[in-house]
Amino acid sequence: MDQPVPISQPPGARAGAARARDRATVPVLAFGGILMxxxxTVVVPLLPDLPRLTGASAGTVSxxxxxxxxxxxxxxxxxxxAGDMYGKRRVLIGALALMTAxxxxxxxxxxISVLITARALQGAAASVVPVSISILRDELPPERRGSAVALMSSTVGIGAALGLPLAALVVQYADWHTMFxxxxVLGALGVLLAWWAxxxxxxxxxxxxxxxxxxxxxxxLMCLLLGVSQGGQWGWGSPRILGLFLAAVAVFALWWxxxxxxxxxxxxxxxxxxPRVGLSHVAALLTGFAFYANTLVTAQLVQAPEATGYGLGLSIVATGLxxxxxxxxxxxxxxxxxxxxAARGPRITLALGAAVIACGYAVRIADxxxxxxxxxxxxxxxxxxxxxxSALPTLILRAVPAGQTASANGVNVLMRTIGQAISSAAIAAVLVHHSSPVGGVPVPTLHGYLLAFAMAGAVALVACAAALAIPGGAAPDDPRPADGTPRGARERAMEGA
Incomplete structure (x- = not known):
């Protein structure tokens, strides 16, 4: 009996499929960053109602x-x-899978204990952006790399801006589990797209x-960030907070x-x-501080009751919009x-960005x-x-060897995270200190919000100065041959031929 002859895909079809995957690389990575x-962001609209929905205290829900x-x-x-050592694609898919789980x-x-554990799993997705930026360096030619890295960096803000109104709409008109x-579903789609493209x-x-x-x-990091994030609730001078900060200093000294x-x-x-790397990390921390105050303070300001004299009393959906x-x-x-x-160098872009942030806070103070x-x-x-x-990862890519791009960008993102945590604690301290009762409930005053804007704007100016202090220089070794083809592209083309 004759055996069926397997039908192989023609070379042209294989080459077309490979080109389609190559074209999808940047959109798929950007989709993963937006998902992260x-x-x-999606849990933020739930925070006021989670104590009632879970039977837990407000402190536990936080x-x-x-x-x-x-x-x-x-x-x-x-x-x-791990991505630098064992494979960036593997780590990317694993992080997206943990987020989906x-x-x-x-x-x-x-x-509430399950929810907290699940949210900790989702924290692994924070590595998606630095690992994706490293993949872009390895795979894209120089003429496409700059715009792709800029888009990848912007996904953090794009996703946050989309996530808040989306979550608010779902929470307002459907069961809160529907949001998750x-x-x-979106996370599973991200895993499949990353596996394919x-x-x-x-x-x-x-x-x-x-x-x-x-x-x-x-x-x-746990000692440091736990102390920063819980200082307002536990008391900045409490033995627990002081002990956490002292433990952080001791652990980091031994780690160093x-x-x-x-x-x-x-x-x-x-x-x-x-200096090229260290000052980039300092600028990342300061920029993270300045950026986070915008979202944090704006959301509270527009939702403040009209009885305050400045509040607009907007709903969470309107706030997201x-x-x-x-x-x-x-x-x-x-x-x-x-x-x-490309024209002036990433450090000029970083300095310009920090100066624009400061101008934005000047507008907030004016009205x-x-x-x-x-x-x-x-x-x-x-x-x-x-x-x-957008400039920060480009600075890192130009300052570190190709084999350390994912870990170096990971540290840079970590510095942004620390800056955001410090910003949250500092803004909370300012607003609590400048509060007055409205209907028997303490509400921040407009003066407190203006002080928060001034603090964030000042930090942005310091970030601008740090950016201008970063020395220039040529990029280190690039993982591609002289013709600009990514390493591995020739091998893949030969496999498809």
Whole structure:
């Protein structure tokens, strides 16, 4: 009996499929970045109602945000280093899968302990952006890389601006579990698209993974960020908070000593000590501080009751729509950021972005009563954030060897996260200190909001100065041959021939 002859795909069809996957690389990676930001934002509209829905206290419910912050801060540099060593595509898909699993857990349960655990799993998605930027460096030719990296960096703000109104609409008109089912479906789609479109980067940094360094970094960051995030609730002078800060100092001192002596450290501190890298990380921390105040304060300001004399009493849905123009602006301005970086260099783009952020806060100080001025000021801050966030990874890519791009960008994202955590604590302290009772409930005064804007604007100016202090220089080794073809592209083309 004759055996059926397998039908092989013609070479032209295989080549066409390969080209389609190559064209989809940037959109798929950007989709993953937007998903990550959406996942971090969707729980915000739920926070006022979660105590009633779960039977937990308000302090316990706040851990649905804190757990994501802590796990993201810890896992971002760790997964970045793992991507450099074991494969960036593998780490990217794993992070998206953990994020999706967290959504499924949230959709299936109303138990607060399960929700906190699930949100901690979702924190792994914070590594999506730095790992994706590293993939773009390895796979794209130089003429496409700048705009792609700028878009990837902007996905953080785009996703946040989209996630808040989306979550608010679902929470207002449907069961709150529906929101997590929706994000689970989107996450599963992201995993499938990444599996189909993203090729494994051939650029690797061989060696043994620094387990002790990873544990030390995790312990130090947990002590630091837990102290910063809970200081307002536990009391900044309480023994628990002081003990956490002292433990963070001790752990980081030992970790630093170990990293300098490790053969293959988790974070190359000698590389970080170079001004081009170190000042980029400082600028990331300051920019993260300045950026986060915009979203945090705007949301509270427009929802303040009209009895305050300045509040607009907007719903959470309307609040999200107020932030939406900023997200659209970030999408539109990311190509401009790439062109400025190509023409003037990324440090000029970063300095310009920080200066624009400061101008945005000047607008907020000038008028925070009229809705259109509030939206205009928030959009100007978002524009500056686009320029700054798009320039930061380009600075890192130009300053570190190809084999360390994911881990170095992971540290840069970590510095942004720390800046955001410090911003949240500082803004909360200012607003609590400048509050007055309205209907028997303490509400921040307009003066407190203006002080918060002034503080964020001042930090943005310091970030501008740090950016201008970054020395220039040529990019280190590029993972592509002289003809500009990504390493591994020839091998893939030969496989498809």
């Amino acid at each position: 930001a959406v996942m971090q 851990w649905t945000v804190t757990a994501t912050l802590l796990s993201g801060a810890v896992l971002t540099p760790v997964l970045g280093r 967290g959504s499924v857990m949230c959709a299936l349960s109303s138990d 089912w929706l994000t689970a 993203i090729k494994e980067s051939p650029v690797r940094e061989p060696g043994r993974f620094d387990v002790l360094g990873a544990c030390g970094l995790a312990a130090g 000593w170990h990293q300098l002596r490790a053969e293959r450290p988790l974070v190359d501190l000698r590389l970080v000590s170079r 107020c932030l939406l123009p900023g997200g659209i602006t970030m999408l539109l301005f990311s190509p401009l950021s790439a062109r400025i970086s 925070s009563r009229d809705l259109w001025m509030i939206i205009a000021g928030a959009t100007v801050v978002a524009t500056g954030t686009t320029l700054a966030y």
